Each structure stands twice: as structure tokens, then as C-alpha cells.
Amino acid sequence: MIPVALGLLAGVGVLLMASPWLWPRHPESEEVGPVARPGVMARVATRLAQAGMARVAPGAFLTLCASLGVAVGAVVGVLLPIPALAVVAGVAAAILPWMVVGARARRRRRLVRAAWPDLVDHLVAGLRSGESLGEAVGSLAEIGPAEIRPAFAGFERELRARGLLAPALDRLKEELADPVADRLVETIRLAREVGGGELPTVLRALASSLRLEGAARAEAEARQSWVVAAARLGVVAPWVVLLVLASRPEAAAAYASAAGAILLLVGGALTVVAYRLMLAVGRLPEERRWFA
DSSP, X not given: OHHHHHHHHHHHHHHHHHHHHHSOOOGGGOOSSSOOOOOHHHHHHHHHHHTTOTTSOHHHHHHHHHHHHHHHHHHHHHHSOXXXXXXXXXXXXXXXXXHHHHHHHHHHHHHHHHHHHXXXXXXXXXXXXXXXXXHHHHGGGTTSOTTTHHXXXXXXXXXXXXXXXXXXXXXXXXXXXXXXXXXXXXXXXXXXXXXXTTHHHHHHHHHHHHHHHHHHHHHHHHHHXXXXXXXXXXXXXXXXXXXXXXXXXXXXXXXXXXXXXXXXXXXXXXXXXXHHHHHHHHOOOXXXXXXX
């Protein structure tokens, strides 16, 4: 038992050393003063909004994750009588919806990021043609990507129903949940409240910077995509081999023992740590939502 205890202590030490990179603090979610950081529900709601699923309640999503984890754990426990493996499978299944939503949010963010320069150019063209700010922003519902058209359509409905630009901009910013959208909305709000004829110039400069940033990010993502794919394969492959081995009675009996359970649980924890470390090392910095 002493080697096992030493191994667990070493694993905890490695986890603590890697924690600043695995779970970094997010200054954008903190405010000056005694206001606490957003809770779990707020973060889940933000992630759902970024994935284009703003109408899904955070509580319902978390319930789905827990139910899926329990169901998969029960099925694995029935098919393979290894309690530790059932626990690992249940935890993995519970995390899977969150990973799917995260992947959808990243894919949607890439599509929207590539479309923002053209949208800003269209907005500038609308302003120069004599349209009001509300009309120019509402017209983006007809030319933008399918992922963000509902947000601009909702902005247009809100503006027509209440006739107030500020609440419609707030709703647009909340539904898009995008840093570029925050900057654009706050620029429009500032131009609306204090006036200024330099808005088209500022928007053109924003579109130019977004194009340069998008080109650099696309090149970096293309270069690191194969590394990330290989790392994911390396994380999944041992568990596939384990499932094949667990189908043999003697291997199932070995993994069902106390030592086998410790091995599986420690292996599952190390898999999570390795995967998170891989994401932390390979992740490109994302623009923060300073005006959320």
C-alpha cells in the first residue's frame, strides 16, 4: 500500500503544479469590489449561448449530463462487472455533453469570427447610404451567417416593438455572447449617445484588424490541428484496449479487485489531467469579453 500511497501523493502534487494552466482564473468574470465570480449556472448559460443554444435552460442541461452519466454507468456495470470501470464510464458520459457544446461553441465562434469583417463592412455601407443605426444593424439579419441571423432578427423585432435602441442592443449582445459583438455594440451605443461622425472610420479600422487577426489565427490552427488530433487519439486508445481486455473473464476479475479499481481510477484521473494539459498547452488565446 505504501507505493500506491506515494503514487497518489505524487499525482496530487503534479495536479497542483499544473492547476494554474488547467483551471486558469478569468479576470473578465471578476469585478472590482466584493462581487463574487459567476456561479456554475451563469457559466453554463454563457457556454450554451456561445453554442447557439441560448434557449436551453442551464438546469435542464446539467440534468441531462447527470442522467446520461448514470445511464451509461449502469449499462457498463451490467455488461462488464467492474465497478471502477462503470464509474469512469459514467463520469466520461456526464462530461460528454459539455464537450459537445464546447466543440459547437468553438466551431460557431470560428464561423462568426470569419464573417465579422464582412458584416462590419456592410454596416458601414448601410450607414453611408443614409440608414439609421438601428436599420443598418437590423439589415445584418439578411446577410450574416445562419448561426447569428436569429440574434439580429431578434434585435430588429425588439427595436420595432419598443422603439428603443439601448434594450435591443443589450439583447443582441447577450444572444451573440461574442467579444467582437461586444466591441461593435458598445461602439454603436457610444456613437448613438454622444454622437460623432467618425463611426464609419472606426468600423473600417475594426474590420481591417479583424481580417489580420483571423488570417494569423487560421494559419496557427491549421499547423496545430494534427498535433491535437494525435493527442486525442493517444488519450482514447488505452481505454479502447481496456474495454477489449475487460471482455475476457480473467481480465475482468483482475480489474474488479481492489488493486484493479485503484488502477482504473488513477488512470481515469491521469487521463483527465493529460487531456486538460494538452488543451491548455495547445489552446490559442481567446479575446476576452471586456464589455459583457
